[in-house]
Amino acid sequence: MFSNGIRFSVSDLSPPTTRILPTIYFNRVDISLYDVQFDDETGARIPIPVSITASVVAALLRFQIICEDFGVPKHRIRVIATEATRTAINADDFLAAIKSGTGLSVELLFKEEEGRIGALGIASGFSEMQGFAMDLGGGSTQFTWLISKNGNIRLSPKGSFSFPYGAAALTRKLAELKHGKNEHDADQAVAEFRKEMLANIVNAYHSMQVPQEIIEKAKKEGGFPLYLSGGGFRGWGYLLLYINQVGGRHYPISIINGFSAQRSQFEDTDALKHVARNAREIFRVSDRRRLQVPAVAFLVNVLAEALPFGIKEAHFCQGGVREGILFQELLPSIRKQQPLEVGTLRFAPPSVETIHALLLAGIPAPSKTDGRAFPQSISSELLSSFVRTLYVHSSMSKESASTAALYSTSAGLMSSTHGVSHTDRALLALMLEERYQGELPPREVEFKHSLRSILTAEQVWWTRYIGKLGLLISEIYPAGIVNEAEPRVVLSAAWSSHLGKKKNKLGLELIWSIQKVKKDPMKLREALENHISVIHKVGKRKNWIGGKDGWGMAVHVMVVEEDIV
Structure with missing residues (x-):
């Protein structure tokens, strides 16, 4: 249960295809647990409404029936919740209602755990990798370094750093900073917030004990590789794919996992904001994602300034919390398979x-x-x-x-x-x-x-x-x-x-x-x-x-x- 939606899936972890985490069923329910916690008129934080809780319970009941169709026993169904559920005013009541209505217990991921699981999900999408991993959800973003080689995965000993800079949260925050202010005061408020974000990301970089091998490679190659997941970054990736598939360009593959963009394109925030505003239809980019593009662009600009040596390239991946939960169950001997x-x-x-x-x-x-x-x-x-x-x-x-x-x-x-x-x-x-x-x-x-x-x-x-x-x-x-x-x-x-x-x-x-x-x-x-x-x-x-x-x-x-x- 993420901030921007609830995803249901059935995966087959039986040999010999365990490593590629085959998905045999997938569905998404468009319930934003983040957005429903804010009053439309005042913007004040409110409890998750009873009507939304009822809709979540109904969706979980439908999913249980689907699991029966696929022969999945009830004890193999896991319900994972992240930022929006964890920080809800009435989180305890919300979780109790789900337990009462479905018999399912919800596993709440804490900040550090969410980042670690998300990083494992990113690792599942590559044979080997070395660089920074970021998961941009609706309510928060997770940031850590990651090295994956021969099935063994190393993360920062400090864990994953979590910031309240999710795509939906940033969109709301930037709107609040500008609300009721003239242009000069609004710009100043946004600039102050940008300084705060920059300082937080720089402090995280210096605190996470980045291995010297990652730093030396960045010096030599002109920047760090980023491995990106989460709906906010996937939307950014699909915008880049769109730019590379229109206007006489014909980039041939439309799968987001494994798609890469060099620094010049990844950091061209003006071009991507223009496309989000003006393109009639963009493959895999919803109207909600379009509205969040300026906030993601804001984060990308801050990130580019915060990292010493800059960003060399960005690799987009489908893996996130869902894939991380599955990938952590695998032995290194399975993980290292190609x-x-x-x-x-x-x-x-x-x-x-x-x-x-x-x-x-x-x-x-x-x-x-x-x-x-x-x-x-x-x-x-x-x-x-x-x-x-x-x-x-x-x-x-x-x-x-x-x-x-x-x-x-x-x-x-x-x-x-x-x-x-x-x-x-x-x-x-x-x-x-x-x-x-x-x-x-x-x-x-x-x-x-x-x-x-x-x-x-x-x-x-x-x-x-x-x-x-x-x-x-x-x-x-x-x-x-x-x-x-x-x-x-x-x-x-x-x-x-x-x-x-x-x-x-x-x-x-x-x-x-x-x-x-x-x-x-x-x-x-x-x-x-x-x-x-x-x-x-x-x-x-x-x-x-x-x-x-x-x-x-x-x-x-x-x-x-x-x-x-």
Whole structure:
């Protein structure tokens, strides 16, 4: 039960998908427990009205019935309440009414606990992270530093610092400071309040014992990364997404978790306030959120000034108190699992490990002479996820397989996988689209270009190469089954500086070795030689990313016969 609304959800924490906190039911009731505690005429604080209490009880009773439908036992239902409930004048009566009407006990999160749980919720949305975590609710905002690595999470030993600077609370406070005053006096009152906010955030920064590794990284990179959750910040994130999706811009992914904004955009408060005032419709931004945008902008401006070295970038996440409550129940061994790997487990072909090893064999090891290497930004976990999903769209027609694969990580099968960055979503989608020969109808070509635009040219080139490698592997093993005693093919790859007609081009050599036999009922050599051109074309200069002067390398492909068993 948050300040701006009450959210109901049913999550499945059973293996093997525990790490990604699958949500099998979600609903939100638009009851603002913060707003109802203020008299519309005088602005004075009042108890939660009896009518609102009755509505909350009715909503909880409906949720209990839904839980029965999903087979959730009553003792597994938890009701969590935050700032608005905790500070209500009649909090005890409100909680007693819920207990009497539903039989459910409400767990009140205290300030420090709310911040810690919220930080865990943020951590659930990323494989690893290091920076400041902030949760902007309606009544308060929580602030701490957080390091998450290998399933272990470190927070400030001072806990999370809580301020009464929630989106709704700040909106009301700024209105009160200006009410009944002329412009000069109103500006002065707001300036004094800003000084107070600034001092409080600066004091919190100096009190939370920020690790030197976070500080040194901020010095080196020009600012701290922020990891943001809560309705107020999510609204800010959706405004940024809107700006990046209109006026000729086509940012391709509309999932808030994993969306990132650089300092220049994040701190452009005037642009976001203008959009909130004038845009007719903004995806996922309600009228209430629009009214709160000036208050969030006020907080962003103060925050940018308060942090030494400034803000480098902001990462938005879906995780908050709800996800934090669930994430804290998980063992470190579960937390450290890679979300995309977990989310693709159900699609794995029978010989997934062998096919994964075959794919990796097609990638050259780092060069010991000239430093050439496969980009670290395309992780082994991402490649294993590609192998797991190599066949998932194979039953579709040629007309739809590439398109379905292209949308699979942003609006399809894997879109709900919690904890995946937009970069990884784009990489996997492009690899899968290339695996189905990369053929798209004109309508979808623009979306493909948009996905490419959030990656580097090097990353895009490798998605083409890996995708085509996957295409050939699926041609050789169409059922995803490999007889390890009699493999049909062995792969090897190496860097080369002697490719092309003049033997002076940089690139890589890919060798497909097949078993030397007198009879070849599969016509394997013929099949391979008919398809190797798709990889060879990736290395053609005209197909480099950015054209002939763009990023790419030559690819020389050979098929040889030898004893491979």
